[in-house]
Amino acid sequence: MLTLDLFFFIVAGPAVLFAGISKAGFGSGAAFASATILALVVEPGLALGVMLPMLMLIDVSSLRPYWRKWSAPDVKLLVLGGLPGVVAGALLYQVASADLFRVLIGGVAVGFVLWQLLLASQLLNLKRDRMPDWAGVAWGTVVGFTTFVSHAGGPPAAVFLLSRGLNKTQFQASTVLLFWVLNIAKFFPYAALGMFTAQTFLANIVLVPFALLGTWIGVKAHHLVPERVFFGLTYVLLLVTGSKLIWDGLT
Numbered sequence: 001m002l003t004l005d006l007f008f009f010i011v012a013g014p015a016v017l018f019a020g021i022s023k024a025g026f027g028s029g030a031a032f033a034s035a036t037i038l039a040l041v042v043e044p045g046l047a048l049g050v051m052l053p054m055l056m057l058i059d060v061s062s063l064r065p066y067w068r069k070w071s072a073p074d075v076k077l078l079v080l081g082g083l084p085g086v087v088a089g090a091l092l093y094q095v096a097s098a099d100l101f102r103v104l105i106g107g108v109a110v111g112f113v114l115w116q117l118l119l120a121s122q123l124l125n126l127k128r129d130r131m132p133d134w135a136g137v138a139w140g141t142v143v144g145f146t147t148f149v150s151h152a153g154g155p156p157a158a159v160f161l162l163s164r165g166l167n168k169t170q171f172q173a174s175t176v177l178l179f180w181v182l183n184i185a186k187f188f189p190y191a192a193l194g195m196f197t198a199q200t201f202l203a204n205i206v207l208v209p210f211a212l213l214g215t216w217i218g219v220k221a222h223h224l225v226p227e228r229v230f231f232g233l234t235y236v237l238l239l240v241t242g243s244k245l246i247w248d249g250l251t
Helices: 006-025 032-038 044-063 072-092 099-120 133-150 154-164 168-192 198-224 227-250
Strands: none
Touching (some): 006 168, 006 198, 032 133, 044 198, 072 133, 072 154, 072 168, 099 133, 099 154, 133 168, 168 227
């Protein structure tokens, strides 16, 4: 049962605002934390149900600023794997715990950041290899599954995209397009699983301004932040979200 009281909106408003800033400006890496915050005050399934329409609104609002600035080949690879991943998430959502999966994905995300730090420090004098195309499909499957069960597709998507040599706007635009497609794919399974109710619809109406404001701030921040700082922030977000996934899975 979702109670639309003042306490709910005190928690939900900033959570949606944060999701908009993350998705519209910094590659979606930390957007999943918004659903996690909401799950502190409502049942987790309803938290996902409240957040999905907000994420879809943020996606649509972000498309125009980043239109055709994405890396289409990389997005296609992730979508190719992501759609089966969404199907797998829908089939397994009610019968399987995603905790072990969260730990694995969080471990890979944290490990990837540590690997990049070792390369940057020249402690390891190795070539930074570009991940092959098949890895994009494989990571896309992980993205589809994790985005379905917890809106946490940002970290695995970043692991692949950050290896492909994209500039900051290509990276950001690619995440916008990717999650626009995958969030649409999630909508009908979510409805079938009963994650949308009259209360979540009313909550969404009230939360629309927070989503739009977060999107505007995110787009502005993306263009104001230099590329080196942007990727530094992206690695920080990846480290934080990966650690949070590990914590969630273990606890």
